Amino acid sequence: MCTVKIRFATIILYGVFLSGCIPSDKPVSPFAMTNELVVITIAHADNFHIDSEGNFSGITYDLVNEFAAEIGLEIRFIVMPRLELALAALKQHRAHFAIGLDIPDQYTYRFILGPVYLHTHHQIAFNAGSSEPTDIQQLIGKLIEVPVGSTHENLLQKMKVKIPGLAWSAVPQSSELLLTKLEKGEIDYTVADSLHIKKANHFHHRVKGAFELDVSASRWIFPKYTEKLLIDKVNEFFERIKQEGVLGQLLDSYSGPYYQLSPGDIYFFKKKIHSRLPALKKYFMQAARITGIDWRLLAALAYQESHWNQRAKSPTGVSGIMMLTRETARRMGIDNLADTRMNILGGARYLKLLKEKLPENVPEPDRTWMALAAYNQGYGRVIDARALARRFNLNPDLWIDLKKMLPLLNKQHYAEEIKYGHARGDEAVTLTNSVRAYYEILKRATTED
Structure with missing residues (x-):
């Protein structure tokens, strides 16, 4: 995601200033003449979050940031305490547009509504x-x-x-x-x-x-007499990010992991964070230092594979906390799968290898999610899914498109036409989404610690 310079101004919120100064009551400069994009929002908007230090996050913020980078302008946010004040300021053209507002139906005629994105x-x-x-x-x-x-x-x-x-x-x-x-x-x-x-x-x-x-x-809202140039730029921007899969990628990054785990999954995982993880954390952190992969991602993968059981074995011959085959362990320089430290290091090295094998044009975090799928079903299956994505005019470099193709590897019709044949591609999607969800929980838990 591109980044741009951001300025932050705010109206009085609950009697105090967060930062900056009171914005001018004057209209903003026309879009064709401005050197900054002025955007109004409210303090507690959906999908746009401001922490105590003034940092922004959320899909709505990411979209504005991407748009500003595309047109080469800085951003200045004006945060209002209430919806009616935000709409009044927008009507007076004190911003180029507003975000995070749920405009009442009776007021829509006073404004121009942008494309719906969520x-x-x-x-x-x-x-x-x-x-x-x-x-x-x-x-x-x-x-x-x-x-x-x-x-x-x-x-x-x-x-x-x-x-x-x-x-x-x-x-x-x-x-x-x-x-x-x-x-x-x-x-x-x-x-x-x-x-x-x-x-x-x-x-x-x-x-x-x-x-x-x-x-x-959710959509951007513009003053009624906004310049056609800005409206056209915004429409072109949303059309592009939809066609290129950028919008879907953003939506997946914020919502993708959160529908995979059951309440029981979450309950037992959180219990084992306290009961089993402390003894294993040093091994995950050592593997992270060697491979450059976040130790919490490695821990999430290990939990999905074995529930952090060092003695785990399967009928197919995989074993240990990272559930490695003997062949994979040998390739990663691991000669004792029963050694927890070495098993974790072997799994981390294998995940790093899979990430590095993917084509250079696959971005993060998609590269990591595809590597996780390959960890489960093999690198060749990801290559097959990429080939199917191209056949269906999807983007093989985006996880949101690839995860649609992986389950097709189960179907005989497609398995006969691809290089590596039949595979349980749906299991790769399940593993990846589960690891992502466990990873998010671990990030939150370790931050709180």
Whole structure:
């Protein structure tokens, strides 16, 4: 992903300044004459996150960053405390466009709406220690908190018109923090994006999603009289990233791992992080220093292969914590598969070899995900899947396309036409997605430690 210089300005948020100064009330320079792209958002927007140090993340941020890099402009973000203030500022042309806003239907005629790139499902989140609510009436009288000024607050305000007894607190906290409070039992419910709830469940096993309130479309919003040049550039940008698979790649990077693991998978993995991983961590870190691969990725792969069981064996002849064949171990310079340290090093060397064998034009992180698939089914199977991707006019260098092709290796029709023949390609996809999910949990767990 390209990077550009970013400036950060903010309106007063809850009585304090985060950084910068109050932005000018004057309209921004026309797009054709500006040296910066000015973008408005709100403090707790969906898919656009700002941490306490002013760092940005999220798919919406990545898209703006990519667009600014493409047109060669710096970015200046203006963060407003509430939706209505953001829309008022945009109407006054104080930014070139806005992101992360769920514009009410009655206001759409005042603006130009960009292409839809994501649908957000707004869902009630609850603590599994209590009963799951099945309708909005069951929320009356409960302690509900949502981020102030967010899409979720606006959604509840709409529902209150029909359900006057519905009440909640709008607080200056992100959905991520509120889901943590939900896990601890400090609140009864919150409203969040269904993906955020699924992601939170990887770290907080009591957080669950109940019924869905609404679905909103994520897209950039422009002032009504925006220059045609900017609108055309944006439309061309979204058309390109859709055709080249960049948009799908971004969506996969944020949502891909979070639908693979069951609650039971997560529960037992987190238990073994405390019971088994401490004794193995030094071996993973040593292998990481030798190969340059993140030790947490190696640990995630080892867990998927053996659940960190040093004595693991399979009927097919693979064994040890990384489940290596004797032939692979020999090629990696490992002569004792029962030695945990050497087994981990052998698996790390093999994964590095697979990554290096892939064509140079395969980018990261796709290169790593393809190497994981090859670790499971062999490098030749990845080559076969790449050939099928080309046949179906897909991009063989992107994991989001390759993972569609790997299951076809199971089918006799395709197996007869490819170089290396039949394979359980669906298992390679399952392994890769599971390792990615375990890897995310490990990154979060080790950061917290």
